[in-house]
Amino acid sequence: MGLIMALTHLDARGDLDTGRLGDDVWQTVVWNDPVNLMSYVAHVFREYFGFDAETASRLMLAVHHEGHAVVSRGPREQMELHTQAMHDYGLWATVRNGASS
Amino acid sequence: MTDRIVVLEISAIEAVHLSGMVRQFLELLDETSVEGAAPPDPAVARLLPDAYDDDADASAEFRRLTGSDLLDRRRHDAGVVLATLSTGGPELDIVTAEEADLTRAFVLTLDGEESGAWMRVLAAIRLVLASRLGIETEDDHDEEDPRFGIYEWLGFRLDGLVQAVDASH
Secondary structure: OHHHHHHHHHHHHHHHHHHHHHOOOEEEEEEOOOOOOHHHHHHHHHHHHOOOHHHHHHHHHHHHHHOEEEEEEEOHHHHHHHHHHHHHHOOEEEEEEOOOO | OOOOOEEEEEEHHHHHHHHHHHHHHHHHHHOOOOOOOOOOOHHHHHHOOOOOOOOHHHHHHHHHHHHHHHHHHHHHHHHHHHHHHHOOOOOOOOOOOOHHHHHOEEEEEEOHHHHHHHHHHHHHHHHHHHHHHOOOOOOOOOOOOHHHHHHHHHHHHHHHHHHHHHHOO
């Protein structure tokens, strides 16, 4: 009896955690391409996301050297808005489920 | 936004060439009809990339819902660039113009919205050109092909504008 109750309790808490994580498990990923200028990519990160120059530069370098960088995490709809905005700037961006990657 | 004024100085011949490229860019956008599938022209497809790299259905849905608006914003940007260029001086006919007229510099004053449109348009035309030129790495270059010169000139102008806008913050 005690064991079953403990398991049920654990399950309920697990569900709650999953529900909460579900909101910010999505990511906006920006991918490297051979065309966009490094200065322009950093500028876009500063202007659109409001990052300071150092953060924007660090993310831009991650895109450049590692091939991609996660620039935002949150609900899926919001990540789709960010991705659309990145496409407006000509950056190559995708939405990704961070839990399954 | 509007208080971030940047000043751009370009020659008449640059302005003429850039106007021509922006008009071609507009024609390309006008020939594009947005559906769920990636556009058959790779240059246009680069402007409307898959939003999901592992889910074709979600990418198609995303493109169907957002693609037309994106192209409308691109058209608007292109219109802003043409409008600001036309305020810089009279239309030049590059065949009949005197050399002094072609090399004459004129100064464009861009507010925050205008400089944003300029950067997005220059970046987008570079993407289209890169696709046409088959550029796949940053080192791809062909000295013999004058289109690479145009591509690099666009990059030079874009980088200058980015520096100017960043400095105005």
